[in-house]
Amino acid sequence: MGSAACLLLALMHIVVWWKDRKARANLAFSVMAIAVAALAVLELALMRAETAEQFGITVRWMHVAAWVIIVSLVGFVRLYLNAGRRWLAWTVVGVRTVSLILNFAFWPNINFREITALRHIPFLGESVSVASGVPNPWMLVAQASLLLLVIFVVDATITVWRRGERRQALVLGGSIVLFVVLATAEAVAITWGIISMPMTASLFYQGLVAAMAYELSYDVLRAAALARRLQASEAELRETHQRMDLATSAAGLGIWVWDIVRDEIWISEKGRALFGFEPLEKLDIDRFRNAIHPDDRNFLREALQNSLNTGVDYEAEHRVLLPNGEVRWLNERGSVEFSSEGKPARMRGVSRDVTQRKLGEQALLESEARFRTMANTAPVLIWMSGLDKLCTFFNKPWLEFTGRTIEQELGNGWAEGVHPDDFQSCLKTYVEAFDARQPFVMQYRLRRYDGQYRWISDNGVPRYDSQENFAGYIGSCMDVTDLISKEEA
Structure with missing residues (x-):
């Protein structure tokens, strides 16, 4: 069956x-x-x-x-x-x-x-x-x-x-x-x-x-x-266009159609606003290119040409320069229609304002860079793990302490430096706390760059993203060998 x-x-x-x-x-x-x-x-x-x-x-x-x-x-x-x-x-x-x-x-x-x-x-x-x-x-x-x-x-x-x-x-x-x-x-x-x-x-x-x-x-x-919509009457088609303009404007989408043979571009009212075009301005491909940020014109021309040559969907994210000097990020997707002779005849597509997303991505990158800078200058050993319990980050002091590369430490590689007598208890504490989403403190011996095992106090806490979704753990470690030696003495 x-x-x-x-x-x-x-x-x-x-x-x-x-x-x-x-x-x-x-x-x-x-x-x-x-x-x-x-x-x-x-x-x-x-x-x-x-x-x-x-x-x-x-x-x-x-x-x-x-x-x-x-x-x-x-x-x-x-x-x-x-x-x-x-x-x-x-x-x-x-x-x-x-x-x-x-x-x-x-x-x-x-x-x-x-x-x-x-x-x-x-x-x-x-x-x-x-x-x-x-x-x-x-x-x-x-x-x-x-x-x-x-x-x-x-x-x-x-x-x-x-x-x-x-x-x-x-x-x-x-x-x-x-x-x-x-x-x-x-x-x-x-x-x-x-x-x-x-x-x-x-x-x-x-x-x-x-x-x-x-x-x-x-x-x-x-x-x-x-x-079925394309088979509707001219009046119904105009009504559909009106509803579409209303819906796309509400959704922040600009619709455009490029007649490649005549080099004429029709664009919705919202689309004109996205690119900064005048309401009655006549548009062709050169006018579109002039609105693109100079740094993005070459790659955008290549993406467009690739779509025309191969027939693959056109997709790009680029900046436009508005008449007031403001820079706006747009996401564009389109598809090419070919004539009966197999030549590009028309391209239809949509443009969407993604400026806020781009600014958010930039802010996130800057935040991550600040975190790494702070982590690498902190006087403690810092690590992070993901949802799979595997470690995804170690700061510079950790790598200097162990004398190993970041590639060696990632995942479960860091465990190679844990003293064999401490490994099972260390792993048990970590896994139980991780599954319960609870903070933990544990001590174990970690091999230093010179081969000597040092007592480490490891404090781990769960971390969450901006949506309060669990994202893994972050921990900080300190060498407490001298402290333990004093207590034993």
Whole structure:
């Protein structure tokens, strides 16, 4: 049932791509849906395997389907969300490709060095096959690619969220992370013998296909609604424009349309106000460029030209110089329409005032710089950790005390300097306080740059962001070795 639904969705979106070759995200979705259906079929074959050899060969080919799923998913995120770091995307694909090569280099597959037995267990009222054997440590390469995939998607989701597209970030980014993590957890638990059950990772990926199909269908519905509006009469269209002007003005959005062939630009009343144009001023592309801050004109021209050459959506943030000398930050998004000859004919887009956000970002950067300056000049050792309990910052006095680099200390690296006899109690105090969101004070020995262990008094407190959301911990440490020595004396 699930496989049939995946194939049906794949067929539908292949048709969409066939009619609009620029809809490459739909093609990536179709490829993934087909691969998920194939994975489900292979999992069913795995449950019905008669011999260990048949089981091993089936697992081997399941990695091919998994490779297609991951590569097409990376492509979908890049094409549809227009987000995600390119180098990280290539890293995910590269690591997964290496695991696929290793999968065919080892016998029977990358999951097992040897399958010693095939057992039959009851599952949903039927008897299914599961394998017992020696796990292959090279399987960690495949699992590492899944971890990198999650990091890539999280990074892309943050970008989309910051861009203001929060529904997409929650529905699509959240679904991808959730289902990939669940599928990975199940595969790891089964392969390493933690639980005994058949592989059912395709169920999670079918859920992911459903979430992606919902998001794509949402776009189709929006396109259909737009098409119906375009078929309205001229009077209804004027009324729609009036309502749109009112709504966009209230939302602070300026709408513009550039007739590329005639080099004429229509812009809404709010848009004119954003750029500082006169109400009846005739506009062309040169007038627009003159309104742009001189330092931003070159990169904006390149972004615009790239959109005209490739057809990708135009997106940029830049400054404009208003007639009164004021500088305003604008976020712009637009799309190019091509003529039947394949030449750029028209571009439609919106502009939004993001000055306050930019000023806030600048203030945040300045605040962070002030904090680091204060922290690095403080006479105590200072550290910070994030929501995952891992340390994200150490001040200069800490690094000078330990004689290590910031890269060595980040994460759990700092723990390498804790005295072995103190490590467990130190970790227990930290974790218990972190989970309870409570301040803590603990003492432990920390290795100094000269190799000598010094007694440290560590005071940690929870920290919160401007919205009162828990953000991790911050702590300060002092060398109390001399004090302890005096007390013992």
